Amino acid sequence: VHYIEQMSTNAATIIPGPGIGIVRAPTTEDKLKILSDDARFDLACACGSSAADRRTKAADHSWVYPVTLPNGGTTRFFKTLLSNVCVNDCAYCPLRANQDPRRVVLQTEEVVHTFMNYVRTKKVFGLFLSSGVVGSPDSTMERINSIARILRIREKFYGYMHLKIIPGASSAAIQEAVMLADSVSINMETTENHFGLLSQKKQYQQDIIRPIKEIAGYLQERNQMMPYAQVPYLKRKAVQTTQFVVGAAGEKDQELIRYMGGLYSKIGMSRIYFSAYQRGFGSAHLPGEQALGANTQDNQKRSLREHRLYQTDFLLRQYGFSAHEIPIDGEGFLSLQEDPKKAWANAHPEYFPLSIAKATKQQLLRVPGLGPTWVSKIIKARQQGPVRNLEQLGKVNARLRQASEYLG
Numbered sequence: 001v002h003y004i005e006q007m008s009t010n011a012a013t014i015i016p017g018p019g020i021g022i023v024r025a026p027t028t029e030d031k032l033k034i035l036s037d038d039a040r041f042d043l044a045c046a047c048g049s050s051a052a053d054r055r056t057k058a059a060d061h062s063w064v065y066p067v068t069l070p071n072g073g074t075t076r077f078f079k080t081l082l083s084n085v086c087v088n089d090c091a092y093c094p095l096r097a098n099q100d101p102r103r104v105v106l107q108t109e110e111v112v113h114t115f116m117n118y119v120r121t122k123k124v125f126g127l128f129l130s131s132g133v134v135g136s137p138d139s140t141m142e143r144i145n146s147i148a149r150i151l152r153i154r155e156k157f158y159g160y161m162h163l164k165i166i167p168g169a170s171s172a173a174i175q176e177a178v179m180l181a182d183s184v185s186i187n188m189e190t191t192e193n194h195f196g197l198l199s200q201k202k203q204y205q206q207d208i209i210r211p212i213k214e215i216a217g218y219l220q221e222r223n224q225m226m227p228y229a230q231v232p233y234l235k236r237k238a239v240q241t242t243q244f245v246v247g248a249a250g251e252k253d254q255e256l257i258r259y260m261g262g263l264y265s266k267i268g269m270s271r272i273y274f275s276a277y278q279r280g281f282g283s284a285h286l287p288g289e290q291a292l293g294a295n296t297q298d299n300q301k302r303s304l305r306e307h308r309l310y311q312t313d314f315l316l317r318q319y320g321f322s323a324h325e326i327p328i329d330g331e332g333f334l335s336l337q338e339d340p341k342k343a344w345a346n347a348h349p350e351y352f353p354l355s356i357a358k359a360t361k362q363q364l365l366r367v368p369g370l371g372p373t374w375v376s377k378i379i380k381a382r383q384q385g386p387v388r389n390l391e392q393l394g395k396v397n398a399r400l401r402q403a404s405e406y407l408g
């Protein structure tokens with residue numbers, strides 16, 4: 001018996017050919033199994049505090065993702081593609097048009113019904129919606145936006161919602177998504193110089209950079225309305241995120257870090273995510289396919305590169321570093337041997353030791369091993385009396401002992 005996933009209807013289909021043909025159309029659950037699996041490579045939502053937990057799945061439902069909140073608590077998101085049909089040619093993506101995965105499409109009411117059932121039974125508290133490009137960017141955006149519209153207006157779902165912006169979408173479609181969602185993202189994937197290796201169909205400036213700039217403008221308008229908003233979700237600040245697929249197109253860390261600096265300082269990007277390229281899914285011409293071996297050592301290197309980029313991201317967002325200060329080796333890459341904050345400190349012996357009694361908050365944040373929590377602790381303790389060492393403030397672990405070496 002053949003089994004077929006139908007793309008756009010739930011009617012049963014008879015399949016001509018040898019043997020018996022026919023069968024049932026895929027159920028919503030069948031489709032979700034396929035689509036949520038394909039959605040796992042997209043990390044560009046506020047899911048999780050580490051790469052590991054962003055990739056984790058719940059044991060019972062593969063489309064329900066555990067999420068770690070910034071305050072340390074956890075919640076669960078419903079995360080899926082609407083469709084894995086795609087007209088695009090992204091060379092790193094297993095769903096690109098010339099590949100042959102099982103293609104399915106979720107209908108609008110299927111998503112609304114399934115999601116709201118999970119919400120009512122408190123199995124999920126937020127939604128992450130993405131899609132392959134079915135037809136045109138705008139016809140796909142309309143599918144995404146119509147689900148968001150129904151959830152917000154008809155179902156009165158006011159919880160967290162992340163919507164993917166489809167590359168090449170019109171300004172009107174982007175504006176509507178920004179008004180409906182808590183966060184939106186369009187994936188940059190790589191820098192402009194390398195983008196031609198990833199796609200011949202998508203135009204970097206028109207399809208990626210233009211939407212990112214438009215989103216920034218619409219977010220500003222929306223967030224200015226917050227004090228006057230009548231519905232809860234519009235009272236929350238909405239944000240934009242993006243993702244780079246690291247290593248597919250052969251870009252250097254130096255190029256990515258320059259982009260990160262611009263995205264945070266000029267565009268007001270909220271978060272940048274990195275996904276180490278997974279060898280074996282892409283076109284053979286990609287540098288990522290050629291350069292990386294399948295052995296464990298190379299896999300570890302790939303994950304470590306992603307980890308170093310996340311550490312750099314923290315330095316830019318939370319520690320007051322500028323992109324041009326991040327230490328880069330002669331080849332244009334971050335060190336895999338030492339974290340970027342320690343590499344900076346070791347390259348700047350003139351900066352240390354810092355006086356724990358007198359150094360400013362910004363100076364203390366540059367001490368390897370000291371994070372924002374401990375820096376606040378030091379500043380607060382100084383208001384009560386003299387601070388001479390870290391031991392005075394609490395239990396000192398190996399990381400803090402390392403910090404002590406940079407303090408006087």
Ligand code: SF4
Nearest residue numbers: 086088090093096132
């Ligand atoms: S647009 Fe590109 S990355 Fe997205 S599903 Fe289509 S081929 Fe894959």
